[in-house]
Amino acid sequence: MTEMEKYRIFDNELEKLIERVLKMSNLVHEQVGNAILALNNCDLELANNVIENDHKVDKLDVKIDKLCQKIFALQQPVATDLRYIISSLKINNDLERIGDHAVNIAKRIDSLCDYTNFSKELGVTEVANQIVMLSKDVDQLIKTQQPILATDIFKNARIIKDSCHKISEKIIEEMMQQKEVIVIATNIMIIVNLLERIAAYSTNIAESILFVIDGKIVKHKKKTEE
């Protein structure tokens, strides 16, 4: 095998990885969008679709992991290639977790259908819609690798996390005042917690993309003015 052939094989493998990561991002973005739509409209059929489609996310997760392992073992990547493959592993993991959370939201929709007004009053619907926008930005960032999108994601994820904490405090107050809402309030609290985790994983993904772009590790650093 000539050197040129060797690198053509490498480039093909890299192309395949990029394609799979984009597909994963798209799939997870769709899962989140559908889970939130099902939550807002109490659409149990759509919620069920989200649950059923999770196996596609899991399957792709394993395929991406295996491809990264293969490239590490056979191609010994360096520089930008190395950073991209390291980040793909992390992004893949974060996307898979986001996919799981979309499923967890979908599984709880049934129990919340009779209390949509309560959810709205608490501000859950607003945060859920912000999560859909955040998920769209994450998908775009993975596609375009534009650092400005990462900055937006850091900022919006922070806002979402703050809102989630405020909603949780309100829920606790409600539970203390009316014991009969404990069951439903706990379910809403879990949903809020899942939304907050999706925001946190989105931040991780933005950090990984910045690492691909310029090799700087930005995690655990203050990113937005608080």
Added chain:
Amino acid sequence: MKSIKIHTENMYLHYGSKMALNNVSIEIPENKVTALIGPSGCGKSTFLRSLNRMNDLIDTVKIEGNILIDGINIYDKNIDVVNLRKKVGMVFQKSNPFAKSIYENVAYGSRINGINNKNELNEIVENSLCNAAIWDEVKDRLHDSALGLSGGQQQRLCIARTLAVNPEVILMDEPASALDPISTSKIEELIHSLKEKFTIVIVTHNMQQAARVSDETAFFYLGELIEYGKTKKIFTNPDKKQTEDYISGRFG
């Protein structure tokens, strides 16, 4: 702060009218391994050979600029080239033991330097072979021919021969390119242990080897030093696109 062992300033080298090195300025730190990488013909071996004046053997070579080792210009008229090459030893791509016994190969340099005391020679031979990580393999057959050793053993014997004259710098020109993976790994481990006592400059075409063994990496292209820095930086996030293209195999 790291101390600088080798320092070149605005160095140019011509083979006749052909420029082989173009304004190379570099500071090579003491007790570190510095890898020189770049495509064939980029000047890395020429640069390596300039550091112990091996290029003097070629009539058409003309060198300008300064090459300082420990602050002394090695191209000054009063420099004794034999002493320089004792201080700056060299290991080549192809192992080149003398057609003599293992013992005599290592003792050779000391003998021509006037050391004939048997005990002293024994000590030099044992120490050098130990430092070159080959003593255990040859201690029972020191008087057998060196040519009976395997390729990897011959290369470590040549390193022992270099060590026997107490150098401060060791230049290595693709020392493991002709060896199998096990011998290569022994040479790489050896390079790692030798840097405690010596300053090592190694030319290699094997990117993974440069990444594994060196602390600093210099990338040469068309006679110019394109990028020089910490190996971990060069291999994860190089500053220059040319460096990135070369180390990731997308060159030309």
